[in-house]
Amino acid sequence: MPVRTMASYNAKSVTGQTASLPVYHPEIHHDIFPTGRSFFNWLTMGIVGFTLLFIALVTTYLVRPELRAGEFAENTIKAPQNMRVTDFAATAQAKERAQRGTVPVFSVDRSGDQTCKNRLEEVFDNLKAYYDESGLSQLDQATKDSLLAHFSTLVASDETFDAEVAKLNTQPANAHLVEALKAQHAHIKRFRTQRPLTLDATFYLAMTVPPEELPAFKASVEKTINKLLAIHKRYPHETSVEWEPVIAEFLPENWQQAKKAKTAQLIASALQTNVQVNEKATAEKAEQSAAHVAPVYKLITKSSVIVKRHQLLTQGDVETLRELGMAQTNRLPMIMGLGISLLAAIALAAGIVYTFDARHLFQTNSIGLMYAVAIAVATAASLIGDNYPQFVPLPAAALVWTIFFGRRVSSALTVPLIVILAVAQLIEGRHLIALSTAAVAAVICYTKHRNSLMLTGFVVGMTQAVAFILSSIMFNGLDSVHHLGRPTLFELFAGVVSCMLAIGSLPFLESIFGMVTPFRLAEITDAEQPLLRQLEETAPGTYQHSLAVANLAEGGARAIGGDVNLVRAGALYHDIGKMARPKYFIENQLGAKNPHDDMTPEESRQRVLAHVTDGIDLAEKYRLPKAVQDFIPMHQGTSLMAYFYHKACVRDGVENVDPKFYRYPGPKPQSKETAIVMLADVSEAVTHSMHDPTQEEVELAIDKVFQNRWEDGQFNESSLTYQELIKVRQAFVRVWRTLHHERLKYPSTTTGRMAIAPEMNGQKNDDAKANQENGADSSAKKTDSNQPTSNGGGDIPEPPGGCCS
Template sequence: MWSKWMLAIRQLLDDDSFREGKRVRNGLYVALGVVLYIILVGTVLPPRYNFQLHQTSPVTIRAQITAVDTLKTQQNRDQAMQRVPPIYTQSTEVETGALQSADKLYQTATQVVTNTSLSTAARLQQLQAAAPKKVSPSTLQVLIGLDPQQIGLLQSVSDGIIKALLDQQFTQNSMSQASLLVDRQMLNYNLDHVSRLVVQDVVTSVLKPNMIYQKQATDKQRQLAAEQVPATYIHQGDVIVSKGEIISASIISELKDVGLYGNQPHYGVLFGFALFMLIAVGLLRVYIEHRPVRRRVDNLRLLILTLILTLMSILILLTKDVINAGGPVSAAYLMPISMGAMLITVIVDASLAVVTCFYLSLLFGAAMGYDFWFTFIAVVGSLIGAYSVERVTHRGTFMRAGFLVSLMNMVAILAMQLLAPGDGLDFHQTWVRLGLGGLNGLVSAILTMGILPFFETAFGLLTPIRLLELSNPSNPLLKKLLMEAPGTYHHSLIVGNLAEAAAEIVGADPLICRVGAYYHDVGKMRRPMFFVENQMTKENPHDKIAPSLSHLIITSHVTDGLAMLEQAGLPKPIRDICATHHGTTILWYFYNKAREQDKNGSVKVDDYRYPGPKPKTRENAILMICDAVEAAVRAMPKPTPGRVEGVIRKIIRDRLQDGQLDECDLTLQDLDAMVGAFMKTLKGIYHSRIEYPDPDKIRKEVAK
């Protein structure tokens, strides 16, 4: 059941309607954008926590960005403001008011004692109305019993003491010691005990602090002091709360500062990241669709590109989840970002891999808080990975690429560490990052080698590694070809050499051409003796059968080969080479033979054509020409360079005139260049040889 499903999927993926359909293609672009958005939107959205005071934290939370610690910064600034003393200014109005209050009392006392018409009670009442509130009744009783001269003396002494005290700074602290200060001043005057008490009572009742608090000036100075206090920062990667720690007000404040507290959705981030993905996928589509025809990516390759990018996005998400769960930020240096570039280079295309290097690096940097540091390191590692596996000759190429990626990762990390602002390097942190960066390249190479076979098997891909495996002579199909059709086997080897040389000249894939040549004639194993290269004697079975039957036998080796290749599980590009290596060319030998035997003139040339199809790729067209060239040159009795070149050019001209190359993108310049490649290769195969003498003949001559 499972094999049937796999076969159905493989048939769907190989179908031209899937590989070339525009709707499928547009759907893949849309799917790429949507899938990557769904996977990665969580990496750019900061996680939100809604802890309560005194709750136990279930996870370790680290700051994902660098932000100001508002609570600690405000506490430090409050302390700086408290250290600024209040600002006061000395007021003359306090002294004036105090003198006026004292003088009013003494003047009223002079008036009431000189007015003989007033009774004692009336005098006391008027004096009480003019007296300050704090003056005691006993002082008023004394005043109404004095004569004007004595009152004037007390007024003079009181004014002198008030001026002496209020001409200088008189604070609230001074006010608490007013009685003592007045007593000290009265030492300068010769007064009796009662007069001292009166003066002390009157002066202390009118004294007030003359230092007025300047709130605006004080606030301004405190604000300046607060502004001079530098902000306290929560740095990216700092642990805000450890697992099992009790949540405090300061922790909640720090979570708010770095945007990790609350449950309000970030609509702006959601929409902004959607625009980000739209631009990124749109530019990627523009690049892919505007590539030259020779480097076109079909829908199957586009599907694989989508799957690789999806896989890399999942790895980015897992890396971010590890960091969000309390893991160290340095875990990001272990993210095998270069694996994606290696896979795309080997499976899809090297130039497309370079573009996707920047694409993946931007996504990785966005997930890591839009940090240029991680973007730069990812770009360096990805580019080195892509360039290192551009030509894969064996699986050791991946390990070499892994070591190169490790080395360049370490160089990039060291460069960024040296460029980081600060007083010096944190050697422990630097060594940790260098170690993880070095391990990154090896992990990327190992994962690439491990994942690549799954893509090869699931999609029938023809990667360089798969091609190298298929080119091994111990392959069962090639061993069977060697045993059952040795002439065809050697013919295939020579065609492979010709095709590889031609492909290198015109920019086609040499490895596909060589391996395709090895398998293009496997269908001849069904009836090997009907093909001249396998005939060990001069007897030709075609001489005994009709030309039409010979035509069917010869052309059937294409369909037979396709069936064998499909049964052996060979990828579609190899099967396409087998299907198109004769195109719709004509079997002229059997057509002429049939025409000679036909007495009615009913033989049609189209009845003696191969079923096709015509070649659609450069590799297929190269194999068609190489197959014909090798057969023609091998049949030449005396192959001189001039005659060989003439035959090659005639074969190419015939294929052009017959329209066999109309559907591929080989140019006339390519075809001319291929002639030179064929000549160099054939020169080494069909070179002239000296005629060695017969040893028996020499012995007889010596004996005579």
Template sequence: MTLLYNKLIRKMALGLFFFLALTALVYASILPQKYDLKVGDVAQEDIRARKDAINTVATRKLQQAAADSVSKKYILDHNITRESKDEITQIFDSIRQVRSRDYLDEQGKANALKRMIDKNLSEETYVQAVKMDNSSLRELETITKAILEKVMEGGVKEDSIDRAKAYIIEEFRNIKLPQEVKNMGEDIAFSAIKYNMVYDREATEKEQQEAMNAVEPVKIARNQILIEKGTTVTAEQRELLKELGLLVQDRRVNLSLLAGAMLMVAILEGILAVAIYFFHRGLYENELYLSLLALIILSTLVISIGIKAISNFLIPLAAGSMLISILINPFIAIISSFIMSIAVGIMLGNDFIFSVVAFLGAVAGVFCTVKVSQRVDLTKSGGIIGLVNFALIMGIGLLNNNPLWTTLRQSSWGIISGILSSVLTIGTLPFLESAFGITTSIKLLELSNPNQALLRKLMIDAPGTYHHSIIVGNLAEAAAEAVGADPLLARVGANYHDIGKLKRPYFFIENQFTSDNPHDKLNPTLSALIITSHVKDGLEIAREYRLPASIRDFIAQHHGTTLLSFFYNKATTGTDKKPDEASFRYEGPKPQTREVAIVMLADSAEAAVRSMSSPTSGKIDGLIRQIIKDKLADGQLDESDLTLKELDKIAGAFSRVLTGIFHTRIEYPDRLKELEGKQAKNA
């Protein structure tokens, strides 16, 4: 619960930072022209409201009235109720203690009880307490606690103690007890009752804020003439200019514009948040990606503000969209493009022609990056974006009957904008990949290059493992496509999943080219340790070669917590004492993603099918499905989110690929017989 609360707090902090930063950008861009006018001066031009604005003085009055109309909120403190019940328990415990003093008479017991109980109880209560029998005393204690709890759980405010006491009297009136016993119960309940409704400042202020936000602002329409040209400025007009922040002498923050900026930013951020929450929940749960998204959007808008001085059509909004598409998600990139284009339109004086051009150019950039395979593709994307911008600006100019030369000059800025977007994307992408630990498709394709140093080392030093990894990669890619997972990530992860075998390649069967098997001379426990250590060795090598975290996950998880059954069975042969099974299992963790789980299954399927003699399509398919069934039964797929339907598709994909690859292979009889025996038993 604490972890979830902390994550929520961090997300709220990030959301607030994004809101404040974007508001500052928008506000700084929309500050209107200011005038140096005094009462009696003649206006040299029509002074208009540059944008829809808010009369802050009138609006604040309405907001304050709404806040004042909100009644105070209270919260029920159950701890106080428990304290009051505990006090009643103490009183009755004291009564029983005094009643046990047989050496005192009733008056002596009453006096002792009065000294013991530091409460303002009546004399009749003390006398009645020592006179009544034990059964009635227990009954009264139970009833008194129940009535007190019922009354206090209904909530007792500081100014309603008397009303609560009246409720206690009413409750006792309905109880069938002697009147003197009722009086005693009422007296004790009165002494213990306290107010338990505590003032809730946060809830009160929240409702006040909600009431203030619900107030309809007093608006001034955009382009409304405030002072006509040639008229003498009156005190009222100057006060209006001052209120709108249009006077040079007025250094205060323009609250109306700030409120408008905050409102627009709140709406834009709300749209983005809703889109992320409902359509891309994985991004919502990933604080790192949320930070990256906020950074790209803000950085793109900062660059846009700097470049707009040259031309409004030069704004490289597509750069941010392409970065978001490559690093996060194309759908989120389109939503972000919409958010950024609206913000740009506001910052450019509410001229949304520029928003249309920027948005459609950014969408073109997203489409260009959906299937990007290398960095040079981003250069081509810049040209496509430039052409789209050129066509859009040309079309808008022609629709507005602008001079052809002016339209052509403006359209050329659109081409330059596309090229600039491409340059910014290419230059920024490697830094963002490294800083945020993100593995893009471009990075994955670079890692899949056989000329990569680590893959070349694997091919030379452990050729059997290299060949096995390539086949596993083909299997994983086909299966990932079948179930809608990331095929490129699955293939590249498979290429690197066994790099730990570089430390001791000849201890693994695929790298043994002679009949001499070093495990024949080793204790089974030591053999198991050597085999399982290739995971840890692989992680060390991965860190040495700076492989991304997403690839390291394949190395760490591709065996899960699987049991090395061959060595375990070998260790149990000829002895009554069973070895510790944990010593013959991989440390894990189990696969956490669908892609890693697919590689685990592909790894096992490839090794098993390779060991078959005279494989047929049916035997291959049956063996693959048995392997998947074994992994499922062993709990290795529990944390991967793969469904049974997806497992069936994976089995089909494996069968198609392996049937086309394998012909006659040397068979491991024990393993095959065991699997075939299981198939026959399940038939």
């Protein structure tokens, strides 16, 4: 298929005239998404980074033990926000009062009724037995009355009885009474020995109820018992003494009070508890009463202390912490929620980064640096977020990302990180607001001058301190201002420390991830750098060529928003390998004989190819950043050494020469920056070899360079798009015009005439013309001497420009 000519693709040039553009072939795929092993590495980096970041975020939940009542709090715990929580202590007291006020549930037990009747039968048997054994039937009524008058002495202990008897013996008239008392006391004592459960009332009734009245007495008692059992219930807490007045009311009204009282004692002793508390039903009723008690609530303000460090935890403290989600009772839902939130945050960050600068999203080292910084922040938040939250290096992360990726990408990474820290609740609200504001300040105040970084640190510290004061007032009111002096100083100090940490970490991050900061690029592009000085002294032509390439490449990078500093550094160092054999490259020959004239194409290829490997060796020796080293092989890519290939074709015939042998080994440019330097390198060489070209000739030459490299597939592995290629081409033309603008023609110093503009005097100065013509002839001769002549041996490709440029 024939290649379409440049003339068929036209667009407006920077001068407003029509200029040719590279041919656009849709079938040439320019995709920045990694493939093959690169995709595997990229995917692995993404999975490992997500896993480590997730672990860093959830470590605090996995390590922090579950709080239990009776243990001591390891740290001071504050409320994360204003909340109405249950006052568990007050609620527990209310429930306890409700349980205590619950009326017991009783169950009637009739099994004791017969036991009561049996015990009364025993009472009557004891009464009759004592009556028979004591000889009361032989005593007259007056003696019985005297005994009843001293009944308390009869049933008293031996010591009391002897004392009372001794008093009675002081009067001779009491001799008969004393004998009767001694006899009955002995009978009572012996009867109790035989029947220990006999009550005093039994002895009293035996003296008051004669045997002939005993059946009627028994009938009255049984009738009273039946009434009591049918109507009344005896509860467990009721004593016999409490029942005696009730029983007395059921006895015959014509009985004497003493007789009623003693009979009531006998009946009360026989009565059994016929009502039992139903413990199960009572407990259930108490639980129901407690369950109906409404919870008592209390208001906890944000940042108020719930428990202090080393405080003994009560059950109420633990329940409050559980209600706030801070007691770690069920970690799984929280961890799962955090994982989902993290995925959403990463997806959000990736989407924004893809919109702003997609190349960083598909570079393994960039992804690694993004994750490493985020993991460091998350780990710090997990470890010190409770005790020293102001020192969590969130501003440092924002500053590092800004230095390496720029403000837009840094913002796209910082905002989701703040969100995920808020979701994880690793940092108290006031401090998180202060840190977030400081991070924004770090992104905004960053400059590319190393000397300004300390000022950035101070601004970040001040911002963090002011934001902390304002957030404290917002959460706790104006009264809190009086207590913010020392914490505010800590915030200021922490902000400065965070920026110092960011600055100090730059060399390590550059080394680990093979990336380079603007500060490092500024250092290595200084003209006093040893390697550049050596290049200027050893290969001055190459040095001047590199400066010209840098000027072109900077313009192209700036036009598409590329890394201008990196492009300049790559352009300055892309040909340092020529120092090893400078005379083999035409720009360093300075009119001397070209050694390639006496060499075979194979030998020339070997010498020229060596400048790439020599350059890599020098770059490694002088420890140039990996990002700069990449320009050395990539500025040639896999392009063809057209001059030597043409020379070989002239000698051996096209069909006998393998073009692959005369291609550079690559790799092809992997980024926009390396692609721009490749174009600038060839464009500068071609336009430099042209003698006094017009702008149209320069534009046509640059267009041809762009089309050749595009159609050769040199940009297939970079992210340079066709639209960006057009912008780069226009930028190259603008830079060339700037460097080759018309100047006033000055008269010969021998004439002393005033300088006049060319358009005012159509004549060129003779000396200037002679000098230009001499220079042009010399250049032309040098170029012509390097061109092999065609031997008519077939379709031999024509080499572009001069040799070995």
